Amino acid sequence: MKKCQPYLFLSLLWLFAFQLQAQPATPAWIRINQMGYAPAGVKVAVWATKNADLKINRFELVEAKSGKAVLKKKAGKSFGAYGPFTQTYRLDFSDFSTPGNYYLRVGQVRSPEFRISTEAYKGAADFALRYLRQQRSNFNPYLKDSCHTHDGYTVYGPMPQHTRLDVSGGWHDASDYLQYSTTSANATYHLLAAYRDFSKVFTDQHAANGLAGQNGVADVLDEAKWGLDWLLKMHPRADWMFNQIADDRDHAGYRLPTKDSVDYGFGKGTGRPVYFLTGEPQGLGKYKNKATGTASTAGKFASAFALAAQIYQPVDAALAQTFRTRSLSAYAYGLAKPGVGQTASVKAPYIYAEGNWVDDMQLGAAALYQLTNDPKYFEQAFQYGQQEKVTPWLGADTANHYEWYPFHNFGHYELAQKADAPSKAALISYYKEGIDRVWQKSKGNAFYHGIPFIWCSNNLTTSFAIQCYLYRQLSGDQSYAPLEQACFDWLFGLNPWGTSMVYGLPAHGDTPVDPHSSLTVLHNYPLDGGLVDGPVYGSIFGSLIGLSLRETDEYAEFQSRLAVYHDDASDYSTNEPTMDGTASLVYLLAAKEHESAQPVKAKKK
Known part of the structure; x- marks a missing residue:
């Protein structure tokens, strides 16, 4: 018996040591x-x-x-x-x-x-264009089929109600099939600006219709032209401007756009309503928006057309003249009715509730000044900039959905390009003030994240990174470079969930696989390049209508009361890609690819 005791002791010691090893380390x-x-x-x-x-x-x-x-x-x-x-x-x-x-x-x-690597971001901007091509209405190159070819029938216009008007084309706004002038014009501007500022990072792998094949034009400019062609239809004459196609009656279950069977009262598949931009409250059902004018939408039209006129002047003077004419008429349309033009809904209270408009008119005037050299546009743009020096959401904890849209003001940057020294310094200071407001909120956490977790927080994060970039280009100040990079890093995995927020980017990474989209739910089609909405406050997730998860939450251990993100097709609040957010991302990715090879040494904050 005694001879067995050493062996028993050693066995117990080995078992104890094994149990210690088996205990999981603190994760x-x-x-x-x-x-x-x-x-x-x-x-x-x-x-x-x-x-x-x-x-x-x-x-x-x-x-x-x-x-x-x-x-x-x-x-x-x-x-x-x-x-x-x-x-x-x-x-x-x-x-x-x-x-x-x-x-x-x-x-x-x-x-x-x-x-x-100097090529860490190579090809990423072109990759994001895949999602925009997939969102095309009328001819869809991804599906190699056509949809919504009968749009639309007018409502609220000065013409007879339900007048037939060809407004087919453009992009579907998100994973539904609504189309909005405000987001489309902003997206078009970003694509045009990306081509203007970083043309060398883009390639030509697709024809104008989006199908594979070269046409001698960079794909990003082809995509911008797709947006411009639709905007021309939505502003077909000086006294006509339209704000949106369809409404939330669209939300009638999963289906491909080519099989859209929603009946808006004109017969299934025979066309959708196109809303005239009146500058007054609209809503065909229970809910009415709080529109006060036309300037927020018209200013976006003006800036997109003016930049297009500058880009096309060397290659197609007649087309450039068309864009110039429409830019001037769009700007006048905004001058006639200062105020915000919001989107309209029928079934639910969710709209793009824009609350500001001077930033849109500032960018429109700045783009017209660049185009015409008429000093009156500089003066008007600068005055608009004085009225809203800082985009209001910067430094705030919350905001209504798309309340302060676009989420950064390109107008300060564009106006500063041709400003005198005192005016340029003032415009730069407005950017700096907004950036510093976010810095004060972000510097206390390791992620340097100071963006409010409201619906489409990734769009805000993208825009804020662009504002930081534009500020650096104007000022040469590298002080906020770590904050700028933190926003970019957040989008590609340096966040609590450890996941990229862009479908399929990078190819080897943890990226969304179950976005809120009929294309993936029904057919498992990839949404390459699509930027998803991103995390929201837990309180927002708990309050939205019809939200539940289809599958086990693989990020459950990283959810918190601060914010949640779900890679789940049923979570339209965090995992729905958006067209305009992706277009903004195209600009940011192009800037990063362009800059990655530059010998810039950022200072630490």
């Missing part, structure tokens, strides 16, 4: 930008845990192929709790610039692999 995660990082840019990851007592001192950057640590650094200060995490740190390795494939390591915790 921790390292969030990265899955797209990678530019050699000369800001490079930051976030380490996070749910153990408030767990601290870290150092981290390592490890070459993926060799397993060799190429950089060892102090982790810096703790940023404490954020969202689902109780402890967070920023891991800054910006001073390392050697291209290659790497991962970060803290103890036994390692990040996914990523690359440092």
